[in-house]
Amino acid sequence: MIGDIMTSLWAILPVIVLALWACVLLLVDLWLPKDQQGSQQGESNSPITPLLAALGMLTSAAIVIARIGQPTMGFGGMMMADGFSHFICLLLLASGLVTIGLSHDYMKRLGIARGEYYVLLMFSLSGMMLMSMSADLIMVFLSLELLSIPLYVMAGIATPRPSSEEAALKYFLLGAFASGFLVYGIGLVFGATGSTSLQQIVAVVQSGNYNLALILGGAALIITGLGFKVAIVPFHMWTPDAYQGAPSAVTAFMSVGAKTAGFAALLRVFVLAFPAFSADITPVLWGLAALTMVLGNFAAIAQRNIKRLLAYSSIAHAGYIMMALVPYGQDGLSADSVASALFYLVAYAFTNFAAWAVVIALEQAGEKGLELQDYAGLGRKHPALAAVMAVAMLSFTGVPPTLGFVGKFYLFRTVLEGGHVGLALIGVLTSLVSAFYYLRVIVVMYMQEGEPEARREPWLQAMAYGSAIGVVALSIFSAPLLFLASQAVLKLF
Amino acid sequence: MLPIEYYTGLSVILFTLGALGVLIRRNALIIFMSIELMLNSANLAFVSFARSYEGMSGQIFVFFVIAVAAAEVAVGLALIVAIFHTKRNIDVDQINSMKG
Structure with a gap:
């Protein structure tokens, strides 16, 4: 009995470390000296909190890395720490570290530096990591809430700025609405099979002793609930407002972290539990992916606002990742499907952080410097930042040699192998459409005259250059990354 | 004992009412109440299925949902109060400073 508990705790040790670290940090932050001028708002300019938060994430990452190759299962099969979750956890922890780098000076500059911000970031991150490990629908729901609730607060952390509060309220109301769908979907699957554990659902489905209508209804509601989180059309209405109103560093984290975790849950639930129903579910996923790509890009x-542009671009990219999910149930293709989705998530994360780092560098107090026109002349005045933005835009479009190109290549190959030529065609055509608005950013930066002001903050610049170099370098040496992604395939114990 | 269809039927009706409430009503608090109704309709479905399978797991899930709903209330009401402070209004149609 004690042995069981120890193995279970051992399986989720990286998350336990992160969550406990966050609790302790919350107390430590109280005792750190506060800046007197901003103290009525609880502002803290101390660099110790972000440093400690980063240290916690590094510790957690070290544990994950030490575990690679040793899959463990805990809590009677509710949690699985396998290759898939290790891959996703490392991506999430890296995103968390980049977010700290992006946030530190930015939050100070806007006068919203608060110690709790980093604690919330760590709580949200632990929810995302739990989500990648969940092998039980109850855990999917709980970790979804653990990742969302801190994110709602983070989106509104610039209060009393109205746009930030508005972003938080919209994100909150639609996020809670979505979790209503998710819970009801889980309820229907439970009603159909008598269990919420993915392993037992598969066993019941094989025995044939289940209610088909209930399980399909449940799967549809689960797609709806998780679709809100990853911003798939038609569940995307909150995305532009929430992304625009939230502080840019939060948006960067939200767009990468929540999407990664949401797709991790979608992949695990559908590939493991519902492959038998792919004949019914695939057309739905096909339609959602096509709709998302078309509507997001158009x-x-x-x-004209760069944050809104990136918000719609993130919707469009959710559509591309969704494409990988379409052939999930075909024999021999589910591994490719998971690997190409994971690879694209990495490509999306790097590219997105590069783009958001430039947005943060150009943003001025009072939400100025966010229009496309404010980027005019960036190529002459700040050539390095303009180059980072250009790399990000080319990678979003899918032009070689960038990670976005390699990612799209693997995605389209998986979709074509699954025989969905029409969907691949829509993907290619919408990529062409996307070239129009991505390249327009480059044209504005290099060919128009202007006097943009950009911040020179060491951590921010490090993150911008690091992500841009990663986008190019990893595309040239993409084989090891794809190998890691294909090692992270999903299987039941 | 009533057959299980009665309970699941009621939960479907409650869920639909909740979802319609979110889509139709414009007051942030009422939208929030409708979301709670959706969560509670799921709870009803869980307990009734748990009864028909004669297991405990569905009933335990209900506790999780209640706990999470409470956590959501804490954050949600704080957000609504903050919005009311700045805008003196919680009508979601009036909260539309961003366009595009």
């Missing part, structure tokens, strides 16, 4: 064309 809506982005009309945008």
Whole structure:
């Protein structure tokens, strides 16, 4: 009995470390000296809190790395620490570290530096990591809430700025709405099979003793619930407002972390539990992926605000990742499907952080410097930042030699192997459409005259250059990364 | 004992009412109440299925959902109060400073 508990705790040790570290940090932050001028708002300019938060994430990452190759299962099969979750956890922890680098000076500059911010970041991160390990629908729900609730607060952390509060309220109301769908979907699957454990659902499905209508309804509601989180059309309405209103560093984290965790849950639940129903579910996923790519890309064309443009671009990219999920149930393809989705998530994370780092560098107090026109002349005045933005835009479009190109290549190959030529065609055509608005950013930066002001903050610059170099370098040496992704395939114990 | 269809039927009705409430009502508090209704309809489905399978796991899930709903209330009401402080209004149609 004690042995069981120890193995279970051992399986989720990286998350336990992160969550406990966050609790302790919350107390430590109280005793750190506060800046007198900003103290009525609880502002803290001390660099110790972000450093300690980063240290916690590094510790957690070290544990994950030490575990690679040793899959463990805990809590009677509710949690699985396998290759898949290790891959996702490392990606999430790296995103968390980059977010700290992006946030530190930015939050100070906007006068919203608060110690709790980093604690919330760590709580949200532990929810995301739990989500990648969940092998039980109850855990999927609980970790979804653990990742979302801190994110709601983070989106509104710039209060009393109205746009930040508005972003938080919209994100909160639609996020809670989505979790209602998710819970009801889990309820229906439970009603159909008598269990919420993915292993037992598969066993019941094989025995044939289940209610088909209930399980399909449940799967549809689960897609809806998780679709809100990863911003798939038609569940994307909150995305532009929430991304625009939230502080840019939070948006960067939200767009990478929540999407990664949401897709991790979608992949695990559908590939493990519902492969038998792929004939019914695949057409739905096909339609959602196509709709998301088309609507996300076309809506982005009309945008003049860079944060809104990146929000629609993130919707479009959710559609591309969704494409990988379409052939999930075909024999021999589920491994490719998971690997290409994981690879694209990495590509998306690097590219997105590069783009958001530049946005943060150019943002001025009072939400200035966020229009496309404010980027005019960046190529002459700040050539390095303009180069980072250009790399990010080319990678989003899918031009070699960038990670975005390699990611799209693997995605389209998986989709074509699954025989969905039409979907691949839509993907390629919408990529062409996306070139229009991504390249427009580059044109504005290099060919128009202007006097943009950018911040020179060491950590921010390090993150910008690091992500951009990663986008290019990893695309040239993409084989090891793809090997890691294909090692992270999903299997039941 | 009533057959299980009665309970699940009621939970479907409650869920639909909740979802419609979110889509139709414009007051942030009422939208929030409708979301709670959706969660509670799921709870009803869970306990009734748990009864028909004669297991405890569904009933335990209900406790998780209640706990999470309480956590959501804490954050949600704080957000609504903060919005009310700045805007003196919690009508979601009036909260539309961002366009595009």
